[in-house]
Amino acid sequence: MCVTGGCLCGAIRFEGDAEPQFQVTCYCTDCRRTSGAGHAAMMGFIDGAIHVTRGAREFASKADSGNDIVRAFCPTCGSGIYSRTAGMPHLIFLRASALDDPALFAPQLAVWADRAPAWDAVPAPLPKRRSAINRGSAQWR
Ligand SMILES: [Zn+2]
Numbered sequence: 001m002c003v004t005g006g007c008l009c010g011a012i013r014f015e016g017d018a019e020p021q022f023q024v025t026c027y028c029t030d031c032r033r034t035s036g037a038g039h040a041a042m043m044g045f046i047d048g049a050i051h052v053t054r055g056a057r058e059f060a061s062k063a064d065s066g067n068d069i070v071r072a073f074c075p076t077c078g079s080g081i082y083s084r085t086a087g088m089p090h091l092i093f094l095r096a097s098a099l100d101d102p103a104l105f106a107p108q109l110a111v112w113a114d115r116a117p118a119w120d121a122v123p124a125p126l127p128k129r130r131s132a133i134n135r136g137s138a139q140w141r
């Protein structure tokens, strides 16, 4: 698929022609805090398949899974753009919220689903996982 998107002010853009490796919503506390909602929505692509404008600010932290994770956002408008996790170093996760066409996102799984707040419940048809996804997650291999 052709994927384009960017931040609110337009300073950071991304584009690529690639198929998402997987698509998830994440209800972990850190994703909630950075999302502006109850969860983050992310599309994982092979790193290198997506071109991202330089200049995004990166914030590194330790995920609940124990993996190092970097979340990138626009330093001007604050929009979340992408993240990378040491658990899956071959992927870049684009924030579905930054897509030009949000209909491209088709979530397959909700992770940390038991942390979903009542006001942002996981949609019933979506498979739920109680913790993080990882390199070792059989479902993705
Ligand atoms: Zn911006």
Ligand SMILES: [Zn+2]
Pocket (backbone or CB within 6 Å): 026, 027, 028, 029, 030, 031, 032, 040
């Ligand atoms: Zn998360």
